[in-house]
Amino acid sequence: MAAVFLPAPLSDLLPIHLLDLAAEHAAYQTELDAAWRDTVQQAAFIQGPAVGKFAAELGAHLGGAHVVPCANGTDALTLALLSLALPPGTEVIVPAFTYVATLEAAALLGLRPVLVDVLPDTFNIDPAAVRAALTPRTGAVVAVHLFGQCADLEVLTNICQAAGVALMEDNAQALGAIFTFASGRTAYAGTVGEVGTTSFFPSKNLGCLGDGGALLTRDAARASLLQQLANHGQSQKYYHQRIGLNSRLDTLQAALLRVKLRHLPAVQAARQAVAARYDAALHGAAGLQIPARDPRSSHVFHQYTLTVKGGDRRDALQAHLQAHGIPSAIYYPLPVQQQPAYAYLGYQMGGFPVAERLCKQVLSLPVHPGLTAEQVEFIAAAVKAF
Incomplete structure (x- = not known):
């Protein structure tokens, strides 16, 4: 894992929140x-x-x-x-x-x-x-x-x-x-x-x-x-x-x-702008897939979810980000057919290879209107330095 290049003084970038509702609400x-x-x-x-x-x-x-x-x-x-x-x-x-x-x-x-x-x-x-x-x-x-x-x-x-x-x-x-x-x-x-x-x-x-x-x-x-x-x-x-x-x-x-509905178009535009910055910064990064877009659908980025390929790299990347003060989330860590409550359905592991693989590979980065361009750059630099 390489050191992370800091595009601005660290004190100006942290804390970074996975979701910052307090800041979003403060605007209205x-x-x-x-x-x-x-x-x-x-x-x-x-x-x-x-x-x-x-x-x-x-x-x-x-x-x-x-x-x-x-x-x-x-x-x-x-x-x-x-x-x-x-x-x-x-x-x-x-x-x-x-x-x-x-x-x-x-x-x-x-x-x-x-x-x-x-x-x-x-x-x-x-x-x-x-x-x-x-x-x-x-x-x-x-x-x-x-x-x-x-x-x-x-x-x-x-x-x-x-x-x-x-x-x-x-x-x-x-x-x-x-x-x-x-x-x-x-x-x-x-x-x-x-x-x-x-x-x-x-x-x-x-x-x-x-x-x-x-x-x-x-x-x-x-x-x-x-x-x-x-x-x-x-x-x-x-x-x-x-x-x-x-x-x-x-x-x-x-x-x-x-109240919040009146501000939803601006909130969605801000999320899309954050996603576009991530796309530009992470494009071509080895071992990663940035979120794919279906050209028939707009994307409102409730989550910005990477696919991290190879072994246990996803969990290691999450720990690396956390060490640099960057939160992330895993949606979803356990396939639904493995949930004890749904064992009665009778499904076995291996029946849904894509879903099972994604549970081991997906990692969602912070995406909300309060993220600054400098914070996005810092997060992307930390991901690429891994």
Whole structure:
């Protein structure tokens, strides 16, 4: 490991944060404070007016989609599957490289997650593997838009339509990404399939100051159903048409999200600028692959994830960066089929070689609006010096 060249005095560069929400919020703290005060004064803490306003504003931001807020991203996945009314035991195809919530929602409803491998460049679900996994028991395919760019929505849409199964989008990491179809039509991630989901966990590009989530659809009837399911299965208080959940976005979180939504384009542009600096600085570095871009999808860089090739080099690189005051993260260190909770699915190691390899090779660098050009240069120099 070589010494790291310092492009500026170290005291000017540190600390470096993996995510710096305090700095991001400071840029519009006055607006957040006003939203908090207004909510407290109105005292409508559950289903207050800010919830509906936020849903309408996010829907407009996403090209006219219907938005149904809920309590968190995992609830959103559960409600999305509930809305499909799949019989117990129905198979739901999910990528083998994802956060466990994608499987969890299906398992909780008595559905059977069916894992398929992912693409080695974009890390998104492999459409060919989806096609091969279809059976008469398949009820849905969940396309996870990982790290900030869309899965192949064109091919996945065609596969699902031909098979008569629902396409669901887990859009927790790619809110605002845009996919361009061969016809030239564009669509926001989460608005193409029967139903999309997202999370407002604080670390997300659009994150609240607590927990929150939402469902996305272009179908007004499905939006009405989702609203019912998220509110104890009722459209009228005390009259319950369906079995549902108590899953609501708090008024305070909605009010704060309205502020943050106004700043989301600038936040995403800043993340993309940081990613472009990393690209330029790390291009051609031996033993590394910088994030691939699908030319049909914009990338909003929820994560900037390197692939570190060769043995235990990923873990050694992470330790090297930490020694220089540079945080990093591994998403995800353990393949989902190795999680004890999902041993009942019967999968063995070796069945998903790309996902299994990525769990040993991926490393995410800091990417947030507060990173300076000098900090990015310092991080890239540390990576290349390894």
